[in-house]
Amino acid sequence: MNEHQHEHRIINPATEEVIATVPAATPQDVDAAVKRAADAQRSWAALAPGDRARHLRRFADAVDAHLEELAQLEVREAGHPIGNARWEAGNARDLLEYAAGGAERLNGAQIPVAGGLNVTFHEPLGVVAVIAPWNFPMPIAAWGLAPALAAGNAVLLKPAETTPLTALRLAALALEAGLPEGLFQVLPGAGPVAGNALVEHPGVAKVVFTGSTAVGKQIMAKCAAGVKRVTLELGGKSPNIVFADADVERAAAAAPGSFLDNTGQDCCARSRILVQRSVYDRFMELLEPAVKSFTVGDPADPATQMGPLISAAQRERVRSYVPESAPAAVRGEAPSGKGFWYPATVLEGRPQDRTAVEEIFGPVAVVIPFEDEAEAVRIANATDYGLSGSIWTRDVSRAVRVSRAVAAGNLSVNSHSSVRYWTPFGGFGQSGLGRELGPEALAAFTETKNVFISTEE
Numbered sequence: 001m002n003e004h005q006h007e008h009r010i011i012n013p014a015t016e017e018v019i020a021t022v023p024a025a026t027p028q029d030v031d032a033a034v035k036r037a038a039d040a041q042r043s044w045a046a047l048a049p050g051d052r053a054r055h056l057r058r059f060a061d062a063v064d065a066h067l068e069e070l071a072q073l074e075v076r077e078a079g080h081p082i083g084n085a086r087w088e089a090g091n092a093r094d095l096l097e098y099a100a101g102g103a104e105r106l107n108g109a110q111i112p113v114a115g116g117l118n119v120t121f122h123e124p125l126g127v128v129a130v131i132a133p134w135n136f137p138m139p140i141a142a143w144g145l146a147p148a149l150a151a152g153n154a155v156l157l158k159p160a161e162t163t164p165l166t167a168l169r170l171a172a173l174a175l176e177a178g179l180p181e182g183l184f185q186v187l188p189g190a191g192p193v194a195g196n197a198l199v200e201h202p203g204v205a206k207v208v209f210t211g212s213t214a215v216g217k218q219i220m221a222k223c224a225a226g227v228k229r230v231t232l233e234l235g236g237k238s239p240n241i242v243f244a245d246a247d248v249e250r251a252a253a254a255a256p257g258s259f260l261d262n263t264g265q266d267c268c269a270r271s272r273i274l275v276q277r278s279v280y281d282r283f284m285e286l287l288e289p290a291v292k293s294f295t296v297g298d299p300a301d302p303a304t305q306m307g308p309l310i311s312a313a314q315r316e317r318v319r320s321y322v323p324e325s326a327p328a329a330v331r332g333e334a335p336s337g338k339g340f341w342y343p344a345t346v347l348e349g350r351p352q353d354r355t356a357v358e359e360i361f362g363p364v365a366v367v368i369p370f371e372d373e374a375e376a377v378r379i380a381n382a383t384d385y386g387l388s389g390s391i392w393t394r395d396v397s398r399a400v401r402v403s404r405a406v407a408a409g410n411l412s413v414n415s416h417s418s419v420r421y422w423t424p425f426g427g428f429g430q431s432g433l434g435r436e437l438g439p440e441a442l443a444a445f446t447e448t449k450n451v452f453i454s455t456e457e
């Protein structure tokens with residue numbers, strides 16, 4: 001094993017300073033962690049649901065008491081603007097609270113049968129691995145962690161190489177809050193080493209993966225060997241469809257946030273803006289000042305709306321699609337000097353362009369004109385992805401028709417919101433498999449068991 005696999009240097013993406021060094025887990029570490037987790041899980045599952053819920057509420061309280069510290073850590077390790085980072089830490093707290101209630105409501109069914117009583121139980125799976133990406137380290141960790149624990153499982157969290165610090169802090173807070181030792185462990189490390197060891201480990205019952213479609217496919221194939229359960233949250237190339245009958249001013253004012261938030265490193269980013277031709281020029285006229293006024297700079301400043309990209313490698317990836325010198329319809333400002341900065345960029349394009357088809361994961365959107373509703377739906381669906389999308393129209397019937405016609409898991413009308421912890425989230429097609437969040441979140445971490453009890457004498 002070479003030097004860089006032993007530890008990872010964590011770099012502040014806004015300054016390029018090394019802020020921490022974190023040891024990388026080996027396959028042996030993973031094996032030992034799985035054994036500890038399996039032991040802890042047995043007693044955890046045997047607790048009364050109300051006691052599990054109380055533990056999770058105390059964990060949520062500990063996160064709440066350290067919200068600012070967690071948010072500041074996210075500013076430093078991920079370059080997220082402080083306002084966003086506070087929301088992210090709050091989202092982790094909310095997930096724990098919401099899932100705690102789920103532990104008390106993990107109801108089975110009583111199904112009428114002749115000659116006895118038929119009931120169902122939702123049994124925990126055992127040890128669950130959550131492999132998280134760097135774009136929303138805390139929320140995405142919590143989306144897996146909270147419902148998995150609530151349903152009676154143990155959790156091993158493998159954060160992304162670049163962003164392990166908030167995950168490690170969450171694990172320490174869990175212990176301080178009284179969660180049993182071994183029940184929730186964080187294993188920082190390289191994807192192909194620690195991540196892969198979790199995927200291949202026979203003691204891991206389920207893998208919850210969020211990240212690139214390419215790695216998601218590999219993980220799904222590996223899970224097949226042991227018929228291991230898997231949830232995948234993968235990429236997206238989501239459309240923002242603006243019809244001529246929409247409030248075009250509002251649609252243009254809202255568009256920048258939909259692809260610049262988190263510097264475009266968002267699987268739900270509305271990176272394809274489809275605009276009906278009759279209002280195209282007007283929309284572009286309004287979009288330019290809206291993009292240019294999106295505040296870019298020091299993530300620690302509460303006025304900042306957009307920070308840097310996560311890493312030099314990610315900036316190279318974005319540049320490989322759109323060099324900063326490429327012609328653009330709109331280009332914003334970005335700080336020069338240290339930091340992985342990249343300016344907000346709007347391109348005008350065609351549906352088949354590489355920039356309109358592939359996930360760039362940077363602050364780049366492509367605007368494409370369309371003639372009518374049928375063409376808008378055709379372009380929106382001309383992708384292997386199907387995660388999110390927005391529809392701007394004042395016509396209620398059209399809003400419903402287009403919402404039903406667009407093949408994506410999370411749509412919003414006259415809004416760009418798509419993630420609430422109490423509503424389901426997930427993708428169609430190659431954007432993923434399974435759903436997270438919402439009222440059914442715990443079900444994904446259980447097996448349904450059917451039991452028939454004879455009442456014959």
Ligand code: NAD
Pocket residue numbers: 131132133134135158159160161189190191192193194195196199210211212213215216218219233234235236266267317359360361
């Ligand atoms: P990635 O898929 O390589 O990494 C995501 C997580 O998987 C990380 O924790 C990583 O360590 C782990 N991983 C990597 N290889 C693994 C393997 N063989 N076995 C098990 N775990 C493994 O993503 P990335 O390289 O960080 O980003 C690349 C691109 O992926 C981005 O540019 C973006 O397009 C996409 N992405 C999407 C999301 C999303 O939310 N859908 C999140 C992050 C990245």
